[in-house]
Amino acid sequence: MKPEHFSERKVxxxxxxxxxxxxxxxxxxxxxxxxxxxxAALVRIVADTREAAESLALARAKKLLSRxxxxx
Amino acid sequence: xxxxxxxxxxxxxxxxxAHTKDANVRVVEVDVDTKAYDxxxxxxxxxxxxxTQLCDTVVRDILPRSQFEALMTQSGINNGTTVVLxxxxxxxxxxxxxxxxxxxxxxxxxxxxxxRKKWLAEGRDLDxxxxxxxxxxxxxxxxxxxxxxxxxxxxxxxxxxxASAVLIDVRSPQEFSGEILAPPGLPETCQRGGHIPxxxxxxxxxxxxxxxxxxxxxxxxxxxxxxxxxxxxPVIAYCRIGERSSHTWFVLKYLMGVNNVVNYDGSWTEWxxxxxxxxEKGAAKSVGQG
Numbered sequence: 637m638k639p640e641h642f643s644e645r646k647v648x649x650x651x652x653x654x655x656x657x658x659x660x661x662x663x664x665x666x667x668x669x670x671x672x673x674x675x676a677a678l679v680r681i682v683a684d685t686r687e688a689a690e691s692l693a694l695a696r697a698k699k700l701l702s703r704x705x706x707x708x
Numbered sequence: 709x710x711x712x713x714x715x716x717x718x719x720x721x722x723x724x725x726a727h728t729k730d731a732n733v734r735v736v737e738v739d740v741d742t743k744a745y746d747x748x749x750x751x752x753x754x755x756x757x758x759x760t761q762l763c764d765t766v767v768r769d770i771l772p773r774s775q776f777e778a779l780m781t782q783s784g785i786n787n788g789t790t791v792v793l794x795x796x797x798x799x800x801x802x803x804x805x806x807x808x809x810x811x812x813x814x815x816x817x818x819x820x821x822x823x824r825k826k827w828l829a830e831g832r833d834l835d836x837x838x839x840x841x842x843x844x845x846x847x848x849x850x851x852x853x854x855x856x857x858x859x860x861x862x863x864x865x866x867x868x869x870x871a872s873a874v875l876i877d878v879r880s881p882q883e884f885s886g887e888i889l890a891p892p893g894l895p896e897t898c899q900r901g902g903h904i905p906x907x908x909x910x911x912x913x914x915x916x917x918x919x920x921x922x923x924x925x926x927x928x929x930x931x932x933x934x935x936x937x938x939x940x941x942p943v944i945a946y947c948r949i950g951e952r953s954s955h956t957w958f959v960l961k962y963l964m965g966v967n968n969v970v971n972y973d974g975s976w977t978e979w980x981x982x983x984x985x986x987x988e989k990g991a992a993k994s995v996g997q998g
Contacts, residue, residue, distance in 0.1 A: 639748070639832075642831065708989070
């Protein structure tokens, strides 16, 4: 199978930059949310639609990012 | 455009497509775990998980030699195999694996330029069935570990005190300054934030183009040269746990040809937990500002 409709976009989540990478493989959509800087993957989601994959990824990323404290 | 110091350690996605079925080539996707691999991987590639297969899971260390040999043998890799590594996050953990393979003396190891990201963006074939390699018929024999590629804490402490090496902190500017203790969203693994006094801030990603490939040599020379990297002084790269810094170590040693560069894999998780270790806070200063 070949991945199709590959896309990347940056989204602001509560002041943190999140990079959403999405592609379709077969009849499923895969989304990874990473934290841009440094680029570590936060969540990976597989769903039936692009919208579902990206919204779930963002929701989970938001939860993880809420644990990070700014200290300066 | 000038070429890299060791262009033979890089292959492009087209080369990998053409060689995935070669008997003497083993393609390995390396990541912190195998979640990305399980979604789909380069056909014929096997997976290595950094957290369980490339580290000693009891002592904080690289794999002991016997376990490294077992991993290679079970992966169908013999001493003459061409090992091609790739992964997510622009090859962070692939670079870690590269570093470890070089510590144990594997001759022919290469990185797929652009990693998983470029493979996906180009719409190349993905296989969703895990590859189960036949173990190598000849047991793998690692060399004695070459620890000249690695910095341990006492070496870094001495270098910091004497200002005898260029310390390159490859974490994000926010980690460098002490604003955050770990990459956003990830567990905090240190007690103190900031950086090793005197370290220069060169986030690892500065070495990469948007498509995940490495920048050309002249650009790399400008980026790292501006922070004091040259052949005249040893270089120590560090990050939080040593994987981002192995990426920079690869860039400096194999793409730029810096002779004396080591990866401090103890990194901030070690330094930022030490009682009494000197810590500097605040944003990066330009060279000359101290």
